Amino acid sequence: MSDTDLDAYCRTHQPRFVDELSAACRIPSISADPAHRDDVRRSAEHFAAAALAAGFQRAELIETAGHPAVYAERLADRRLPTALVYGHHDVQPVDPLEEWISPPFEPEVRDGLLYARGAVDDKGQVWMHLKAVEAHLRVRGELPLNLKLVVEGEEEIGSVHFDELVTRERDRLSADVAVVSDTPMFARGVPTLCTGLRGLAHVEVEVTGPSVDLHSGQFGGAVANPAEVLARMLASLKDPVTGRVLVAGFYDRVREPTEAERRQLATLPFDEQRFLEEAGGAAAVVGEQGWTTLERLWLRPTLEVNGSWSGYSGAGHKTIVPARARAKLSCRLVPDQEPDDIAERVAAALRALAPAGVRVTVSASPGGRPWVMPGDHPALRAARAAMRHGFGTEPAAMRMGGSIPPVATFQERLGLPAVLIGVGLPDDQIHAPNEHFDLDQYARGVRVVSRLWDELPAALSGPAA
Amino acid sequence: MSDTDLDAYCRTHQPRFVDELSAACRIPSISADPAHRDDVRRSAEHFAAAALAAGFQRAELIETAGHPAVYAERLADRRLPTALVYGHHDVQPVDPLEEWISPPFEPEVRDGLLYARGAVDDKGQVWMHLKAVEAHLRVRGELPLNLKLVVEGEEEIGSVHFDELVTRERDRLSADVAVVSDTPMFARGVPTLCTGLRGLAHVEVEVTGPSVDLHSGQFGGAVANPAEVLARMLASLKDPVTGRVLVAGFYDRVREPTEAERRQLATLPFDEQRFLEEAGGAAAVVGEQGWTTLERLWLRPTLEVNGSWSGYSGAGHKTIVPARARAKLSCRLVPDQEPDDIAERVAAALRALAPAGVRVTVSASPGGRPWVMPGDHPALRAARAAMRHGFGTEPAAMRMGGSIPPVATFQERLGLPAVLIGVGLPDDQIHAPNEHFDLDQYARGVRVVSRLWDELPAALSGPAA
Incomplete structure (x- = not known):
């Protein structure tokens, strides 16, 4: 120098x-x-x-x-x-x-x-x-x-x-x-x-069943349980084997990286053990099949549940069918995905997953390109x-x-x-x-x-x- | 009189x-x-x-x-x-x-x-x-x-x-x-x-990934998300079409009702509209296929999520991969199911559903015969x-x-x-x-x-x- x-x-x-x-x-x-x-x-x-x-x-x-x-x-x-x-x-x-x-x-x-x-x-x-x-x-x-x-x-x-x-x-x-x-x-x-x-898109979903929490003995098994419905809906958003987001059109506008870009990423000194340590001691890398960890993080879009909640979370037992269940989700986006478009597609997918017996409301908002x-x-x-x-x-x-x-x-x-x-x-x-x-x-x-x-x-x- | x-x-x-x-x-x-x-x-x-x-x-x-x-x-x-x-x-x-x-x-x-x-x-x-x-x-x-x-x-x-x-x-x-x-x-x-x-069995499950909530941009899509894992696990416990609990052996000891018992139940003046009103305005009756609502409530065992929680549930957005996700479940049991046995079967099913990249801990407790x-x-x-x-x-x-x-x-x-x-x-x-x-x-x-x-x-x- x-x-x-x-x-x-x-x-x-x-x-x-x-x-x-x-x-x-x-x-x-x-x-x-x-x-x-x-x-x-x-x-x-x-x-x-x-x-x-x-x-x-x-x-x-x-x-x-x-x-x-x-x-x-x-x-x-x-x-x-x-x-x-x-x-x-x-x-x-x-x-x-x-x-x-x-x-x-x-x-x-x-x-x-x-x-x-x-x-x-x-x-x-x-x-x-x-x-x-x-x-x-x-x-x-x-x-x-x-x-x-x-x-x-x-x-x-x-x-x-x-x-x-x-x-x-x-x-x-x-x-x-x-x-x-x-x-x-x-x-x-x-x-x-x-x-x-990466860009961002936010989606919040609420599944509403009964107007109040119900006694699980008097009603359980005969009315829809919003916590279970939400779990099924969230589980349906991603293929558990390939890791791909199953929302229709999610990948339509994703710009595929060139071979040169992938080769360049591969030259970086990525240390998986160190990454896992930085990831709060996560036990293993996972994610979309066919991509390296850095590619998953930088070149591919994601969908994550940031939080979810329903029913009783205190000490002991409360045997209820919860009145409602909610989740916050966000997507990280890559060129040329549009935050508005993706937020709306995820919202539409969630609405389409709603079964009989519950009301599903979704709000979607873009977070940045x-x-x-x-x-x-x-x-x-x-x-x-x-x-x-x-x-x-x-x-x-x-x-x-x-x-x-x-x-x-x-x-x-x-x-x-x-x-x-x-x-x-x-x-x-x-x-x-x-x-x-x-x-x-x-x-x-x-x-x-x-x-x-x-x-x-x-x-x-x-x-x- | x-x-x-x-x-x-x-x-x-x-x-x-x-x-x-x-x-x-x-x-x-x-x-x-x-x-x-x-x-x-x-x-x-x-x-x-x-x-x-x-x-x-x-x-x-x-x-x-x-x-x-x-x-x-x-x-x-x-x-x-x-x-x-x-x-x-x-x-x-x-x-x-x-x-x-x-x-x-x-x-x-x-x-x-x-x-x-x-x-x-x-x-x-x-x-x-x-x-x-x-x-x-x-x-x-x-x-x-x-x-x-x-x-x-x-x-x-x-x-x-x-x-x-x-x-x-x-x-x-x-x-x-x-x-x-x-x-x-x-x-x-x-x-x-x-x-x-009915009897009762309680199960609580915790899915732990990283030791702390992670930045969803820095780690999302490359490490397991406990909220998503838990959603998939909960969704796997019940057949969404037949409504049957998919836990191995769950129905093994269920005493089947006699035709006379079913006929007697059918004579009761059950009013579905009134039931739905009492169920906090639930939109529809659902449940295990092949059974009436009263049979589902009285003669059949159930599994319900009583509460679940993970990550961020406050106002606005927090773009994280949650460190952990939890749920409380309970089963209503019928003769001759044993609370200990069922609690342990559900716990075992949850443990078996745990994918790589997370730790799953389950506690089970009987609630009554x-x-x-x-x-x-x-x-x-x-x-x-x-x-x-x-x-x-x-x-x-x-x-x-x-x-x-x-x-x-x-x-x-x-x-x-x-x-x-x-x-x-x-x-x-x-x-x-x-x-x-x-x-x-x-x-x-x-x-x-x-x-x-x-x-x-x-x-x-x-x-x-």
Whole structure:
């Protein structure tokens, strides 16, 4: 790794970068909890102030019907390309609190790791961008491109008002490329660019039988049992042998991967034992026949029951026929599945499975479109160079099983390609107790982002590869 | 209906009988709620005092590891047969409280109905026996048989310590016949003797996958989902077309009804529309093919899911693979199924259904044996005569879909036949808000029981029919 003047500045100031990130992490910006409403706003104000301090020309809050986002910009030269950096300043809830070794909003460094809720998801990864801007301006006096920053306050609750915000602010947010640092690397030592995300569709189903729970001796065996009906309906959604979803048309629009894509995935150092450990000690990999685990996670759509409930769940026995049974389901989608279409197909399948003697009501809602980025896009070439600079090795391309709906929003509403360049590690415990950010990854992340600003202009104005 | 001196006494004193029952119903003897522990004891003391006041020679509490039972006796003449009357003084919880028109423990008469928790189940039906004793003693000075009374305090929580109590007190409880007033009539105007009860077996199953809930994007589709696994397992327990339970050996010991039994059931005035209304407005009758609704409820065993739960059930979406899923099941059993055997067979079936990738744990427990009484037993002849005296028409024989485990206990531990003679009505709202006892049924019940004491001695000492 050849060191630049920017890198030297970052290295010198790294202790302060850690202190500043810690200060940002002290604000309990839990978007899901109404009790933290004011904290989320305070967090937004903190990020806006930090953007100005880093050298953005302007920074302000963008109000939504929910929590505010932060917008900042530094327009260096209108002839240069413009990057729109996206991140979020809200964080996940912290429970179970008793499993945290140090309190979630009292950041603490242990063994080179900064422990705090939001340390890596996503305050730390936004902070890399702020510090890269600072480095460019202090060392060179100006940025090599125009930079816009939007840091939303509702990512952890599904970016509920973000589509609307992007539509409303489309002029202000116009750019040539989106840059998102909210994804992990494949593994330590394997720098990674994420080139695909799955979409989401939600379905909730309720099976109603009698108006009240019934005595199982007086009525059991002679009226439909909603808990049993729901079990049969859920069991009918998937082939137990092939693992395929049996909803009509579910796979109709699924874009089949190329042999090259499958070969590329197969080169990644996937460790099944490690995967099972990360999967809470699951006993075995399972899933759709004919696909590897990574293919199942990244290239194939899924349908999962997220929760189900009926009748009595307390201590001892309550011999009833439950009045109703419910389940929440969600599908992860791949290109070119449409969330609306899939949600409605699953809902229709559930309605069609309803037997006589019960009422079945289903509600379906789209959760976000799948997204994929062509691997040869020039912005990715710039990102690969930046990653090489930070980690000294060629980065891998991966896709993610999860969903970041704003990335598809940028593509659809602003026509933007996106670079997903994150330096988190798979064991950072995001969304869990003892979330932490490896401070070496943080330092490398600032180095990567600083270089990305240098690489992007040439890549975006050069000939397409 | 020819009136006797006993009937005249009862009619004269009926207003006081209602007042006394109301006083007993003021005590909130909810056995399920530890907060009412002292109330259950106070209720037992109240019944013991009332038994002495009615003319029993002795009355006392029998302690158990849980709530106390009441024991009372009047031994008229050792040459006469002895009846053991069983009932219970504990009551069901009252929630939802807001649905009660008058408070559950402030008895109120409206339109000839006494509204109170326990009014008919079972304080009122025990009180019929106390008042019949009083009538015999005041009018004639002595009972025509020996009478023992055991009123337990844990019927509504599964008679948990009753088997042990009967075993311990078997000498004191020895008798020639058990008499139980804790069942409803088939319908108003259809006096009924209950000649069969179903048994019970309980099974609880837990499917465990990962140690924690997993991100459905990072792991969904590649690890087993316990909610889906449980749904498939539950769906596999019953044939959706024939309605038959698919557990190996489930029907092996089921005693097939005779054609005469089936014909007798078919004569009962079963009204399907009314049944569906009573079943909380269920949309249709369903169940095991080849059997009528009454046969399904009384002559056939069932398996029902009483409750199931997994994952997230709150508002909105939580896109997880749940760590575990659970369900409670119970079976209603018919002669000659054994609760232990069936519970273990269902547990074994569930264990056998467990697929790779999850851990399945099952706990099984017997809940009570099925019971049936030969329709030509001389005690039933006495009961039929008593019913005719109270209602002016020949009583029907019915079986019940529910379970009263003490009845089988009397048969097994004390060798007693049982007369199940109740005067509740199907719409009395037992176990529900606004439980009530029709005061005309109450008056007829005292009349029936008074006559039963007259009829039993001759029947039990005469030649078998």
